[in-house]
Amino acid sequence: RDQLSSLALYSDMTFATFDARTGLTPEERQNLERVFAATRDYAEAPQGWLVLLGNYGSGKTHLAAAVANHQQERGAQVMMVTVPDLLDYLRLTFSPNSTATFDSRFQTVRSVPLLILDDLGTESATAWAKEKLFQLFNHRYVANLPTVITSSSTIDKIDERIRTRLMDRRRCTMFAITAPSYANRTYRR
Numbered sequence: 001r002d003q004l005s006s007l008a009l010y011s012d013m014t015f016a017t018f019d020a021r022t023g024l025t026p027e028e029r030q031n032l033e034r035v036f037a038a039t040r041d042y043a044e045a046p047q048g049w050l051v052l053l054g055n056y057g058s059g060k061t062h063l064a065a066a067v068a069n070h071q072q073e074r075g076a077q078v079m080m081v082t083v084p085d086l087l088d089y090l091r092l093t094f095s096p097n098s099t100a101t102f103d104s105r106f107q108t109v110r111s112v113p114l115l116i117l118d119d120l121g122t123e124s125a126t127a128w129a130k131e132k133l134f135q136l137f138n139h140r141y142v143a144n145l146p147t148v149i150t151s152s153s154t155i156d157k158i159d160e161r162i163r164t165r166l167m168d169r170r171r172c173t174m175f176a177i178t179a180p181s182y183a184n185r186t187y188r189r
Contacts, residue, residue, distance in 0.1 A: 004105075006085065015036070049172040052150045053151055058177040079112040141165045
């Protein structure tokens with residue numbers, strides 16, 4: 001799990017370090033504060049899926065990492081990985097020098113108690129990648145395993161089989177962050 005999870009790189013991304021005020025219009029601030037509150041509530045007792053959509057730099061990854069860090073501090077098993085890195089990690093098992101099998105690595109990701117998938121929609125759209133992502137999403141959907149997903153894609157650009165699971169309001173709560181990127185917000189000041 002530790003070989004794949006990049007959570008250690010995001011150790012400074014907590015709820016305490018999240019800025020939901022700087023350089024925002026009142027509407028953007030209200031939106032970001034609402035998403036912040038919902039994400040913090042989710043972090044207390046993760047159930048179902050939490051999907052954060054928005055532009056690059058809008059705070060999706062920071063909030064997802066804050067959930068992961070909060071749960072890890074409580075002793076939960078958490079994995080945080082970008083989707084393109086996940087696919088590369090799985091492809092490496094086909095190398096003749098690989099010491100791990102595809103099945104063991106894939107099962108680790110599928111069954112981790114809390115999975116944070118960052119940047120859905122930025123991965124290569126090969127048939128193999130689409131199939132593996134669907135298998136991952138479908139397993140976690142059927143097993144009702146807590147999952148946080150971030151994407152800068154609009155929902156209609158996500159693979160249809162995955163999109164149908166994301167649109168199920170019984171299992172998934174979705175938020176669109178309307179704030180501009182943090183770099184643009186600090187520039188506005």
